[in-house]
Amino acid sequence: MDMRILVVDDSSTMRRIIKNDLKELGFRNVITSEDGHSAWEIIQRDAIDLVLSDHKMPGMTGQELLILVRKHPDYKCLPFIMITAEAFRENVLQAIKLGVSNYVVKPFSAQQLHEKIKKVCGAVC
Secondary structure, eight states: OOOOEEEEOSOHHHHHHHHHHHHHTTOOOEEEESSHHHHHHHHHHSOOSEEEEESOOSSSOHHHHHHHHHHSTTTTTOOEEEEESOOOHHHHHHHHHHTOSEEEESSOOHHHHHHHHHHHHOTTO
């Protein structure tokens, strides 16, 4: 539960909800970012163990952030869970093709989020 989690969402309400869900699950080291550009700066500056990113954001989308993360040799294996309000098959398949670790569709419960985190990070989560 010591892992450093980065939550990226342009909605302050969603960032707060996800952060509260993570705290409820016992995760205390949560950082938030309002867009892909600032998230990328955080990833490069801090030791991040998991990224939870919204799919659709202005500026840099979650998909564009995922592309940057997967192309960089230092972060190519960083667990990355995409969060979306749209469960379109094409979006899911594209994210999988780009190397997303898992996918969560809004709305979701803290328990559903925990299951996704456990799948990408293993039993220590």
